[in-house]
Structures are given as structure tokens and as C-alpha cells.
Amino acid sequence: xxxxxxxxxxxxxxxxxxxxxxxxxxxxxxxxxxxxxxxxxxxxxxxxxxxxxxxxxxxxxxxxxxxxxxxxxxxxxxxxxxxxxxxxxxxxxxxxxxxxxxxxxxxxxxxxxxxxxxxxxxxxxxxxxxxxxxxxxxxxxxxxxxxxxxxxxxxxxxxxxxxxxxxxxxxxxxxxxxxxxxxxxxxxxxxxxxxxxxxxxxxxxxxxxxxxxxxxxxxxxxxxxxxxxxxxxxxxxxxxxxxxxxxxxxxxxxxxxxxxxxxxxxxxxxxxxxxxxxxxxxxxxxxxxxxxxxxxxxxxxxxxxxxxxxxxxxxxxxxxxxxxxxxxxxxxxxxxxxxxxxxxxxxxx
Amino acid sequence: xxxxxxxxxxxxxxxxxxxxxxxxxxxxxxxxxxxxxxxxxxxxxxxxxxxxxxxxxxxxxxxxxxxxxxxxxxxxxxxxxxxxxxxxxxxxxxxxxxxxxxxxxxxxxxxxxxxxxxxxxxxxxxxxxxxxxxxxxxxxxxxxxxxxxxxxxxxxxxxxxxxxxxxxxxxxxxxxxxxxxxxxxxxxxxxxxxxxxxxxxxxxxxxxxxxxxxxxxxxxxxxxxxxxxxxxxxxxxxxxxxxxxxxxxxxxxxxxxxxxxxxxxxxxxxxxxxxxxxxxxxxxxxxxxxxxxxxxxxxxxxxxxxxxxxxxxxxxxxxxxxxxxxxxxxxxxxxxxxxxxxxxxxxxx
DNA sequence: TTGTACGCGTTATCAT
DNA sequence: ATGATAACGCGTACAA
Numbered sequence: 001x002x003x004x005x006x007x008x009x010x011x012x013x014x015x016x017x018x019x020x021x022x023x024x025x026x027x028x029x030x031x032x033x034x035x036x037x038x039x040x041x042x043x044x045x046x047x048x049x050x051x052x053x054x055x056x057x058x059x060x061x062x063x064x065x066x067x068x069x070x071x072x073x074x075x076x077x078x079x080x081x082x083x084x085x086x087x088x089x090x091x092x093x094x095x096x097x098x099x100x101x102x103x104x105x106x107x108x109x110x111x112x113x114x115x116x117x118x119x120x121x122x123x124x125x126x127x128x129x130x131x132x133x134x135x136x137x138x139x140x141x142x143x144x145x146x147x148x149x150x151x152x153x154x155x156x157x158x159x160x161x162x163x164x165x166x167x168x169x170x171x172x173x174x175x176x177x178x179x180x181x182x183x184x185x186x187x188x189x190x191x192x193x194x195x196x197x198x199x200x201x202x203x204x205x206x207x208x209x210x211x212x213x214x215x216x217x218x219x220x221x222x223x224x225x226x227x228x229x230x231x232x233x234x235x236x237x238x239x240x241x242x243x244x245x246x247x248x249x250x251x252x253x254x255x256x257x258x259x260x261x262x263x264x265x266x267x268x269x270x271x272x273x274x275x276x277x278x279x280x281x282x283x284x285x286x287x288x289x290x291x292x293x294x295x296x297x298x299x300x301x302x303x304x305x306x307x308x309x310x311x312x313x314x315x316x317x318x319x320x321x322x323x324x325x326x327x328x329x330x331x332x333x334x335x336x337x338x339x340x341x342x343x344x345x346x347x348x349x
Numbered sequence: 350x351x352x353x354x355x356x357x358x359x360x361x362x363x364x365x366x367x368x369x370x371x372x373x374x375x376x377x378x379x380x381x382x383x384x385x386x387x388x389x390x391x392x393x394x395x396x397x398x399x400x401x402x403x404x405x406x407x408x409x410x411x412x413x414x415x416x417x418x419x420x421x422x423x424x425x426x427x428x429x430x431x432x433x434x435x436x437x438x439x440x441x442x443x444x445x446x447x448x449x450x451x452x453x454x455x456x457x458x459x460x461x462x463x464x465x466x467x468x469x470x471x472x473x474x475x476x477x478x479x480x481x482x483x484x485x486x487x488x489x490x491x492x493x494x495x496x497x498x499x500x501x502x503x504x505x506x507x508x509x510x511x512x513x514x515x516x517x518x519x520x521x522x523x524x525x526x527x528x529x530x531x532x533x534x535x536x537x538x539x540x541x542x543x544x545x546x547x548x549x550x551x552x553x554x555x556x557x558x559x560x561x562x563x564x565x566x567x568x569x570x571x572x573x574x575x576x577x578x579x580x581x582x583x584x585x586x587x588x589x590x591x592x593x594x595x596x597x598x599x600x601x602x603x604x605x606x607x608x609x610x611x612x613x614x615x616x617x618x619x620x621x622x623x624x625x626x627x628x629x630x631x632x633x634x635x636x637x638x639x640x641x642x643x644x645x646x647x648x649x650x651x652x653x654x655x656x657x658x659x660x661x662x663x664x665x666x667x668x669x670x671x672x673x674x675x676x677x678x679x680x681x682x683x684x685x686x687x688x689x690x691x692x693x694x695x696x697x698x
Numbered sequence: 699t700t701g702t703a704c705g706c707g708t709t710a711t712c713a714t
Numbered sequence: 715a716t717g718a719t720a721a722c723g724c725g726t727a728c729a730a
Contacts, residue, residue, distance in 0.1 A: 009472070009494065011707055022717045027709060035715065054470045058411045059707030062722050067407070077435045083427040090426070090453065099467070102451040104439065118448070121403045123358070145358065229637035258637050265639045284427065288578035288607050290614045290639065360723055371701045376725060384699065408723030411706050 010051045019047040071119030071127045074104045080283040088304020109133050126311040147314035151307045164322045171296040171327035172205025179248045180213050183337045188221040188246035190235040202252050225256045232259020247338035254279035254286050272336040291333035359400045368396040420468030420476040423453045429632040437653020458482045475660040496663035500656045513671045520645040520676035521554025529562050532686045533597040537570040539584040541601035574605040581608020596687035603628035603635050621685040640682035
């Protein structure tokens with residue numbers, strides 16, 4: 001190819017020389033740190049333009065001791081859910097002049113820890129963790145080096161560490177109550193991974209609502225999913241295979257609901273005419289699924305903004321008080337009154 | 350709160366002192382640059398452990414002149430499409446020890462340029478641009494400072510710059526041929542943004558296939574979408590409102606197809622019994638939509654890996670030859686033979 | 699094998 | 715207002 005690649009970048013010193021001023025003057029012009037005569041100002045700016053000079057961020061950070069960045073740790077990047085969070089974070093970090101630094105750890109605790117260490121090694125000003133399975137002690141320990149905000153978890157009040165919990169129990173309870181109010185009493189539930197706190201809480205909310213309505217909780221109507229479409233497909237198939245009786249299905253998240261929906265379709269069961277189906281999360285595509293999915297809406301984008309605002313306050317050493325976010329039920333088109341009360345739908349195949 | 354936040358981080362020098370060796374020895378142990386006696390080795394490692402020391406990446410990069418990072422520029426982050434690309438890139442960059450640095454520019458050319466400059470200011474070793482609207486001259490100019498790989502575009506052979514084109518024309522042509530082979534002759538097309546090269550190419554492929562089959566291209570069957578669900582909803586509604594005659598609908602991407610599907614549903618039209626529907630991209634959720642969508646598969650994840658491999662070679666100043674990627678048709682369940690040949694479906698409302 | 703000293707590109711603290 | 719000069723934390727010739 002060509003050997004003239006990546007010529008040594010122009011430095012501040014070279015600009016200073018070319019403009020006939022000291023390097024401090026150039027630095028001052030760059031940062032507006034102090035008054036500089038208009039003459040020199042313009043001379044320097046001309047040279048900068050000519051050489052197409054861009055300050056080296058690394059050197060700048062090393063000297064100033066601040067990086068103006070915040071590390072954002074996601075579990076996965078391949079999820080509509082996380083994408084919305086990131087958008088909120090990015091938007092909200094833009095105004096305070098902070099640059100987000102995204103990394104993902106694929107639901108792997110060891111990697112989660114290693115990523116956080118990488119962030120710290122990069123001297124980020126703060127860290128936002130989305131979900132996260134790291135134990136609270138470790139988090140608190142890391143937080144002594146850099147402020148951390150954890151989205152989706154409730155955390156004890158430690159300096160430099162804040163958790164923004166999401167009230168999954170309330171959301172799941174509301175949804176279950178809603179189904180009951182529509183006349184359903186046999187409500188199946190496709191759960192998420194038992195290792196996932198959100199999944200556990202949603203199952204709990206479902207159970208609580210049943211009990212308060214005097215409906216017996218039956219493990220016969222519970223199936224295990226994995227928060228992904230594939231898990232929904234399989235769980236739904238198992239539910240049908242064992243001829244569980246239900247008139248509605250509550251899925252632990254929207255992706256699970258999509259999977260369940262496909263299996264129902266394969267069995268010739270219509271939604272919502274034959275069976276009602278609901279999800280949880282309200283990912284962006286849920287309003288466009290066919291039919292549009294009734295679900296519990298997490299204000300994902302807004303949560304991202306809140307997390308960003310919180311980390312900014314933490315960085316500025318201002319107090320933060322995060323209140324649990326409540327979730328709203330979004331009524332769309334996958335629920336109707338039970339077709340045949342107290343009779344299970346008959347699988348076609 | 351508490352004032353003991355972010356205590357000044359431990360430095361290499363302090364480790365050296367505490368271990369009773371020179372700083373260079375610590376550095377050598379950290380990087381394995383030279384042989385060090387086992388005694389000192391262990392002493393230093395003990396101290397590092399004790400102080401929980403983590404080298405400052407900034408200082409390290411500044412001194413070594415290399416950052417071991419690559420900037421990844423996406424147009425948006427809120428898309429299943431980009432998520433898969435990122436996953437491929439991340440996975441593939443992991444092994445060479447490079448850290449990706451994600452930023453998005455929201456389809457804004459000015460921001461795209463500014464982001465690239467930020468990457469360069471951060472002295473990334475290389476840049477991967479996903480799509481990108483920046484003109485080739487600017488890209489070539491940037492490439493003189495840092496190698497760049499652009500995914501989804503064909504680029505002239507400039508040193509340090511490589512484009513990985515995607516054959517959208519072929520993909521769209523194949524899909525159209527497939528529909529024709531199933532007996533369809535009145536095929537509607539919901540296009541993407543005319544500013545988007547991919548969208549233009551897909552429309553072209555559709556047109557070429559029609560012409561080679563001796564079918565008249567009719568603008569009556571073309572509607573404008575926006576590559577998002579909302580655009581698909583509206584475009585489909587317009588198509589129906591104007592009573593355009595068609596037995597199949599080819600959408601410029603999967604998201605558009607989801608929107609169109611919803612409008613069809615609202616009008617009581619079944620897919621594929623009443624009308625066939627196909628998309629383009631094969632985003633991860635397409636195999637789980639109801640019914641699963643017939644579409645053109647882009648090997649998105651694999652493309653991400655290829656881009657990463659390419660930038661690695663570019664960084665190492667090795668030659669790269671990128672060949673256009675061909676796209677495969679994924680036959681699923683949204684296409685059937687036309688129900689009423691040469692008669693348009695009758696909208697219910 | 700180990701230590702000294704300098705350089706990386708910038709900011710910040712002094713004088714002037 | 716401006717300019718030397720010392721950090722910032724680390725890598726690395728060079729010397730020992």
C-alpha cells in the first residue's frame with residue numbers, strides 16, 4: 001500500500017512556533033482560560049486551521065486530571081431495550097459536555113468486573129451500569145474510586161453509589177389485576193431467568209395479584225423462559241403440550257411474548273380472540289407488532305436520562321436522591337374477555 | 350454526603366517505592382517487556398494487589414503512542430440492525446486486544462464529521478464507520494490521519510481507507526424474481542429514504558427484475574417509507590387508499606414490513622393468504638414475527654466481524670481486499686401464490 | 699537484571 | 715497579557 005499513513009500528528013508546540021507565540025498562549029486560546037490579544041488570537045487560529053490541528057485528548061486529560069467521560073456498561077448491545085437506554089444516556093450526557101464510553105459484558109459477571117476496572121483504568125469521571133449482577137460490596141468498593149450509578153437496582157446508600165430501582169413487582173401486579181378485571185382467572189405466566197432479579201420480581205407481582213384476588217396460584221400454569229423470543233416459543237409449546245388450562249398468558253417480557261405469539265399462531269390460536277397475551281417492557285417495536293401488544297411500559301429512554309443526570313450530580317459531588325420508577329400499563333390490542341370462561345383453548349395440533 | 354470520594358489514584362511510582370524497586374521495573378513487570386527476577390516480580394505483584402493498582406491508560410497511551418482502541422461510528426444505536434453489527438465488531442476486536450469506542454451521529458452529517466474528529470483527537474488506532482453519509486473526499490482526508498473502514502459502501506482504493514460494499518441491487522433483484530416465480534406480477538414496493546444509498550439500490554434491483562421479466566414498472570405501485578415501522582404503516586395505508594392493484598408487497602427493509610403488516614391487519618387483510626409481504630435485512634426478530642417474515646438476509650454479525658478484521662489489517666499496514674457481500678433470500682412464511690391473479694385485494698375498510 | 703533520565707502533549711503555576 | 719517551567723503517569727533508550 002502506502003507508507004505515508006498516519007503522519008505524526010501536529011502538536012500544540014508546533015502550532016505555537018508557527019504562530020510565533022508560546023505554547024501557553026495557544027493553550028489559553030484553546031480553552032478560553034485567560035484573555036489573549038485579538039492579534040495573537042487570530043494568528044493562532046489561522047495556524048490551527050492551516051495545520052488542521054486537533055488537541056490530543058489523552059495529553060489533555062493527563063495534564064488536567066479530568067477526562068470528561070463516563071463509562072456505560074451494558075449487559076448486551078443486541079437488544080432494543082438497551083438501545084433506548086443508551087439513547088437516553090447519550091442525549092442527557094451531551095449537554096454537560098460528557099462523552100459516554102460504551103462497553104458490554106454479555107451477562108458475564110467476570111467480564112462485568114473487568115469492564116469496570118477498564119473504565120477506572122481509563123479514569124472515567126463516572127460509571128453507569130445497566131442492570132448488572134455484581135454484588136453490592138464490589139460495587140461499593142469500586143465506587144470509592146469513581147462514582148457509580150446502577151440502573152434497575154435498589155442499592156444501599158453508600159457515598160458515590162446510587163441505584164435507580166424499577167418497581168417490577170408493582171408493574172406485574174398491575175398487569176395481573178388488569179387481566180383479572182377483564183374476566184380472566186386462569187392466567188399462565190412465562191417467567192424469565194431465575195437468576196435475573198427483574199424476572200423474579202415480575203413473577204412475584206403476578207403471584208401477589210392472584211392471591212389478593214383469591215385465585216389459587218398454580219405451578220401448572222408457570223413455564224420458564226429466557227427473556228428471549230426462543231424461550232417464549234418453547235415455553236408456550238410446553239404449556240400447550242401439557243394441556244394447561246388458561247385464557248390469558250402473561251409473559252415476563254415483550255420478547256418472550258413474541259415467541260409465545262408465534263407458537264400460538266402455529267397452533268391456530270388467535271390473539272386476542274382465542275387467548276389473551278401480554279408482555280412487559282414495551283420495547284419500541286411493541287406498538288407495531290400485529291396486533292399491537294398490551295404491555296407494561298418502562299420509560300426506558302427517560303430512565304436513561306435519569307441515570308445520566310444522577311451520575312452528573314455524583315461527579316459534581318452533589319447529593320442524589322433516586323426514587324423508584326413506577327411503570328404504566330399500556331392497553332393495546334392483545335387482550336379481550338376470556339372466550340370460554342373456565343375452559344381451556346383447544347390446541348389445533 | 351462524604352468527602353473521601355475518588356481519592357487520588359495510586360501511581361506506578363508509588364508502587365515502585367512501596368516495593369523498593371524502580372518504576373521501570375514495575376513497568377517491565379506490567380508489560381512483560383524484559384526479564385525481572387522472581388523475587389522482585391513477586392514483591393511488586395504483592396504491592397499491586399495490596400494497593401489494588403490499575404495503570405493509567407491515558408498516561409500509558411501518551412507514552413507509548415498507541416491507544417489500542419478503534420472508534421466505531423454508528424448512525425443510530427436504537428436499531429436491531431446496528432446492534433448486531435456492533436456485536437460482530439466487538440467480538441472480533443476482542444482477540445487482537447483492541448477496545449471499541451462507540452459513538453452515534455443520528456444520521457447527521459455534521460455530527461458524523463465531528464465524531465470522526467473526536468476519534469482522531471482521542472488518537473484511536475482506527476475507525477469503523479457504519480453506513481455514513483460523509484463524502485468520499487472527506488473520508489480520504491481523515492484516512493490520512495487514521496485508517497478507516499466504511500461498512501456498507503463501495504470506496505475507491507485510497508491508502509488507509511476501505512469500503513465494504515453490500516450488494517443491495519442483487520438482493521432486491523433476487524427477491525423480486527422470487528415473487529415473480531411465485532406467480533406475482535403486481536408487486537407493490539415501499540421504498541426507503543431517497544437520500545439513503547441502500548434504499549435507492551433496493552428500488553433499482555426491484556425495477557431491474559421487473560423489466561427483465563417483461564413487467565411494466567408502475568409508479569402507482571411505489572410508495573415512500575422511511576425505513577421505520579411508522580413509515581410502513583403510512584405508506585401501506587396510502588397504497589390501500591388509492592386502491593393500487595397488487596398481490597404482493599416488497600418493503601425496503603424489515604421494519605417497514607412490520608409497519609405495513611399492521612396496516613394490512615387493520616384492514617382485515619391476511620398475510621400471506623390475502624397478500625404476500627416481504628422485507629429486507631433479516632433483523633434478529635424477523636424469524637419470530639407472526640408469521641415469520643420472508644426477507645433478504647444480510648449477514649450483519651458477519652459483516653461486523655469483517656469490518657473489524659479489515660481495520661485490524663489496516664492498522665497493521667497490511668493490504669486489505671474487501672469483496673462485496675452477497676445477500677441470501679430467506680424463505681419463510683409471508684409469501685404464497687397470488688390469491689386472485691390480476692385482481693387486487695379488496696380492503697375491508 | 700536493574701536503575702536513571704528523558705519524552706509523550708497538554709494544563710497549570712508561577713513570574714514578568 | 716504573556717512566557718518559562720514544572721507537573722501529569724507511564725514507556726523506554728541508555729547506562730550500569
